[in-house]
Amino acid sequence: MTAADARGWDPGDGRISTPSAARAPAWAADVPTRSASGLPPLAPDRGQAAPDWSEVVEHFREGLIVCDADGVVRHLSAVAERLLPEVIPDVPLVNAGVRELTAPDAPAEFSHRDRRLRVRRVPLSAGRSCRYVEDVTGSITRSDALLAERARSAFLAVVGEKLGNPLHPDRAAAAVVRLAVPTLAEVSVLVLAPRAGRARWWRAARSQDETPIVDSGVLAAADLPAAIEEGLTGAEPHTVDWLVEQAVDAGWLPGLPAQATSARVVPLPGHDSPVGVLLVARRATRCYDEADIDLVRAFAARAGAALTTAVLYRDQAEVADTLQASLLPVEPAEAAGVQWGTAYRPAQAGVRIGGDFYGSHRLADGGSVFFLGDVSGKGVEAAVFTGQLRQCLQALHRVESHPVRLLRLLNDALLETTQAHGQGRFATIVLGVVRPHRDGGLTLTMAGGGHLPPLVLRSGGEVEPVGLSGMLIGVVPDPRIGEVIVRLAPGETCLLYSDGVTEARGGRRGDELFGSERLVTALAGCHRMPAPALAERVEQVTCDWLGHGDHDDIAVLALRATGTGARGSRHLHAVPHLPDQREHQE
Amino acid sequence: MTAPAIESDPGHAFSRYLDCLAEADEYAAIEVALGLLDAGVPAERVLLDLVAPAQVEVGERWARNEWSVAQEHAATHISERVVAAIAGRANPRPTRGRVVVACMDGEWHALPPRLVAEVLRLRGWQVTFLGASVPVAHLVSYLHRHDAHAVALACALPMRLPHAHRMIEACRRSDVPVVVGGRGFGEDGRWARRLGVAWAPDAPTAADLVADERTLRRLPPAQPSHLAGDEYGGLVKRRGELIDSALAELRDRVPGMSAYTGAQLDSTVSDLGYIVDFLAAALYVDDASLFTEFVRWLVEILTSRGVPAGAVGTTLSHYRRALHDFPRAGRFLAAGEALVAEVGHAGR
Numbered sequence: 001m002t003a004a005d006a007r008g009w010d011p012g013d014g015r016i017s018t019p020s021a022a023r024a025p026a027w028a029a030d031v032p033t034r035s036a037s038g039l040p041p042l043a044p045d046r047g048q049a050a051p052d053w054s055e056v057v058e059h060f061r062e063g064l065i066v067c068d069a070d071g072v073v074r075h076l077s078a079v080a081e082r083l084l085p086e087v088i089p090d091v092p093l094v095n096a097g098v099r100e101l102t103a104p105d106a107p108a109e110f111s112h113r114d115r116r117l118r119v120r121r122v123p124l125s126a127g128r129s130c131r132y133v134e135d136v137t138g139s140i141t142r143s144d145a146l147l148a149e150r151a152r153s154a155f156l157a158v159v160g161e162k163l164g165n166p167l168h169p170d171r172a173a174a175a176v177v178r179l180a181v182p183t184l185a186e187v188s189v190l191v192l193a194p195r196a197g198r199a200r201w202w203r204a205a206r207s208q209d210e211t212p213i214v215d216s217g218v219l220a221a222a223d224l225p226a227a228i229e230e231g232l233t234g235a236e237p238h239t240v241d242w243l244v245e246q247a248v249d250a251g252w253l254p255g256l257p258a259q260a261t262s263a264r265v266v267p268l269p270g271h272d273s274p275v276g277v278l279l280v281a282r283r284a285t286r287c288y289d290e291a292d293i294d295l296v297r298a299f300a301a302r303a304g305a306a307l308t309t310a311v312l313y314r315d316q317a318e319v320a321d322t323l324q325a326s327l328l329p330v331e332p333a334e335a336a337g338v339q340w341g342t343a344y345r346p347a348q349a350g351v352r353i354g355g356d357f358y359g360s361h362r363l364a365d366g367g368s369v370f371f372l373g374d375v376s377g378k379g380v381e382a383a384v385f386t387g388q389l390r391q392c393l394q395a396l397h398r399v400e401s402h403p404v405r406l407l408r409l410l411n412d413a414l415l416e417t418t419q420a421h422g423q424g425r426f427a428t429i430v431l432g433v434v435r436p437h438r439d440g441g442l443t444l445t446m447a448g449g450g451h452l453p454p455l456v457l458r459s460g461g462e463v464e465p466v467g468l469s470g471m472l473i474g475v476v477p478d479p480r481i482g483e484v485i486v487r488l489a490p491g492e493t494c495l496l497y498s499d500g501v502t503e504a505r506g507g508r509r510g511d512e513l514f515g516s517e518r519l520v521t522a523l524a525g526c527h528r529m530p531a532p533a534l535a536e537r538v539e540q541v542t543c544d545w546l547g548h549g550d551h552d553d554i555a556v557l558a559l560r561a562t563g564t565g566a567r568g569s570r571h572l573h574a575v576p577h578l579p580d581q582r583e584h585q586e
Numbered sequence: 587m588t589a590p591a592i593e594s595d596p597g598h599a600f601s602r603y604l605d606c607l608a609e610a611d612e613y614a615a616i617e618v619a620l621g622l623l624d625a626g627v628p629a630e631r632v633l634l635d636l637v638a639p640a641q642v643e644v645g646e647r648w649a650r651n652e653w654s655v656a657q658e659h660a661a662t663h664i665s666e667r668v669v670a671a672i673a674g675r676a677n678p679r680p681t682r683g684r685v686v687v688a689c690m691d692g693e694w695h696a697l698p699p700r701l702v703a704e705v706l707r708l709r710g711w712q713v714t715f716l717g718a719s720v721p722v723a724h725l726v727s728y729l730h731r732h733d734a735h736a737v738a739l740a741c742a743l744p745m746r747l748p749h750a751h752r753m754i755e756a757c758r759r760s761d762v763p764v765v766v767g768g769r770g771f772g773e774d775g776r777w778a779r780r781l782g783v784a785w786a787p788d789a790p791t792a793a794d795l796v797a798d799e800r801t802l803r804r805l806p807p808a809q810p811s812h813l814a815g816d817e818y819g820g821l822v823k824r825r826g827e828l829i830d831s832a833l834a835e836l837r838d839r840v841p842g843m844s845a846y847t848g849a850q851l852d853s854t855v856s857d858l859g860y861i862v863d864f865l866a867a868a869l870y871v872d873d874a875s876l877f878t879e880f881v882r883w884l885v886e887i888l889t890s891r892g893v894p895a896g897a898v899g900t901t902l903s904h905y906r907r908a909l910h911d912f913p914r915a916g917r918f919l920a921a922g923e924a925l926v927a928e929v930g931h932a933g934r
Contacts, residue, residue, distance in 0.1 A: 171762070507855065518849075525656045
């Protein structure tokens with residue numbers, strides 16, 4: 001039987017002053033009448049094995065003190081004698097000097113001689129009374145320890161959850177110090193391992209409300225307190241005598257009295273050497289004991305893992321960003337008489353690159369080469385192939401500006417590359433040359449390499465498909481390539497798009513193709529729209545159709561004949577593109 | 587500038603600016619805005635007293651069926667160019683941390699958050715505007731790569747609230763405080779409170795909130811399981827089936843539907859879908875008024891396009907019968923039907 005069971009067995013609620021009228025007489029009938037000389041035998045009809053009640057009572061875990069009507073102790077069990085040596089038989093209980101035993105308003109539970117006692121007072125017949133004294137030291141200690149352990153696990157669980165995501169390193173550092181307050185410290189300071197002679201630190205200090213105040217700074221590595229330096233080598237400083245003074249000197253402990261502060265330093269484990277050091281400090285009234293230090297260490301282990309992950313993630317993200325930037329479509333170069341509009345939405349949102357591509361290059365004669373296409377495959381590999389393809393075009397357009405011949409050159413170049421690498425990749429593409437006219441119109445000469453034919457929005461509002469066919473690029477040595485010439489009057493628009501638009505699956509059940517008919521319907525009446533708004537509209541209706549379903553890469557390129565007039569050139573200077581404006585399309 | 591005295595007041599320039607939007611004249615619109623700047627009007631006032639109310643008017647003209655979707659898109663595009671021109675002229679130097687501004691996934695109303703982004707920029711923040719309909723994965727990967735002080739998220743339509751909530755939680759997991767805005771959270775932001783996230787009614791309030799990181803961090807996140815209940819999930823699962831059966835019923839009741847074009851059919855299907863989506867969002871935040879407000883709006887939109895209010899009522903009661911084992915949804919639908927009946931009477 002454990003102490004907890006014993007507590008559960010307790011018939012009363014532990015209060016001295018709440019005798020149950022129904023219960024008390026039941027005891028009163030038996031126990032107290034023959035106080036010193038033992039208890040009466042049970043009624044004879046109960047059988048032979050009747051125990052000696054005084055013997056039974058002596059083995060109660062509870063001690064018994066029975067007083068007569070005058071408050072004089074008449075019986076004292078061995079347990080009670082051990083727990084309360086002050087109590088002497090045949091002397092008034094008041095003389096023992098233990099107030100909690102006699103005062104009517106005293107708490108049921110009290111500390112006495114390093115033990116925790118619980119007393120229950122039960123009135124007996126003839127004005128006598130019995131006090132049941134229980135030693136609850138063990139169970140209280142155990143439940144305190146259990147609660148503390150639960151609090152520690154809950155704290156570490158929260159820490160694990162908060163630090164579980166890969167965060168930006170600065171975010172992770174701020175989160176570490178913030179989480180340490182107030183459970184571990186009133187002030188917590190995280191010092192990262194110095195880089196290039198400088199160490200960055202974050203500090204969280206407890207404030208009036210729940211949210212700690214977080215700040216940060218930089219310290220020259222040479223100025224780091226000795227204990228921090230020691231911690232950065234991976235050792236946990238054993239002598240913590242000067243730690244508080246060092247931290248105060250560093251200006252890290254405002255509001256904490258230097259004389260009455262307790263502080264500890266714990267390294268945050270990294271890959272080989274510590275990624276940083278955590279300093280925790282609080283008033284000396286809550287000194288760090290061994291259990292506290294264990295908790296700080298467990299916290300530091302999680303914090304170290306989070307910071308290491310964050311740094312690793314940042315380093316890899318930097319590499320990925322650089323590579324991604326080179327694989328993203330470049331916005332078309334400004335060209336006289338042309339208003340460009342683009343939209344790009346890769347299938348994998350987190351990666352932000354895909355197998356669709358578009359772009360333009362200016363020609364020496366005032367025209368521009370433009371293209372939009374789609375390579376086989378998805379994701380990063382496809383994006384790498386679009387990069388090769390765009391580089392080819394960038395070089396080739398300098399030697400050949402006729403669309404069909406340029407596409408043939410591209411086909412040869414890709415065929416050579418894919419055969420050399422054994423990739424078997426191919427692309428579909430529409431490639432054209434746009435040249436402005438004096439009247440503000442545009443002439444588009446386009447070559448088709450197996451891609452969806454463009455649409456033209458006429459000034460009357462009609463949407464015309466352009467008759468353009470052709471074969472895939474990068475598959476056979478001499479592909480059939482279509483050619484078409486389209487005239488755009490001022491205000492008319494030509495729209496190139498990838499199959500991510502027309503093959504978007506959505507609708508009622510999420511499995512219906514968007515199709516070219518819906519696209520044409522969506523474009524009807526949009527002939528007055530500026531090209532960027534038109535491209536965004538195509539992107540929007542496609543995404544609306546998709547709902548939140550998966551999709552293929554989506555790319556749109558619109559060319560609008562802006563017409564003549566001085567305004568076009570003026571506006572280019574008046575409205576710069578903000579650097580961040582299209583950052584989501586990086 | 588022909589009338590400098592008038593041009594120094596955004597209120598007076600407003601009607602001229604609207605004319606420019608109606609004409610789709612980008613350059614004249616930019617001229618009006620820059621003229622105000624030249625006359626000494628602060629950039630923030632031009633953004634909030636000229637561009638923002640003009641955009642509200644554009645939305646209302648679309649709702650009244652005076653403007654086509656194409657006109658609305660073109661006007662919005664021009665306003666975006668105007669914002670870019672104002673921002674380029676003001677060109678503030680960033681002195682504070684980085685704030686990321688984005689539209690919720692599926693949300694295309696990018697101009698209001700764009701205005702918030704520019705106001706934040708004018709107040710010294712280094713702002714990254716991620717644009718319309720930002721996928722959660724993109725936003726999260728951005729937050730992991732850049733140390734953002736805060737994220738401002740916009741949501742114009744309440745039906746996106748369940749997705750918005752997911753996005754807010756994703757930001758929280760990245761340990762970045764979130765401010766939300768837009769009519770999607772209700773006129774008074776009550777659904778933002780329901781989701782446990784800070785809400786700003788306008789750009790200046792958003793800027794003040796962003797500057798107060800401690801307040802943002804104090805907000806306890808809401809428990810989605812408390813909010814959603816089981817009806818939300820069940821309704822989302824039955825979305826396609828509900829639309830199918832509602833469409834079949836409409837076909838029986840409205841003889842003209844057999845002559846519908848593909849586009850008309852598509853827009854009927856998407857309206858039927860919106861009703862389910864708004865109902866689901868209302869269940870998600872457990873507020874019937876989200877649904878009834880939508881029904882009132884839908885009836886207005888459809889009436890202005892020649893569709894009788896009764897068609898909405900038919901569909902609502904169809905959904906209510908189909909969802910007989912969804913008591914909360916049933917109550918919301920009944921409230922919607924009552925509203926349709928009331929509007930129908932008023933219309934007669």
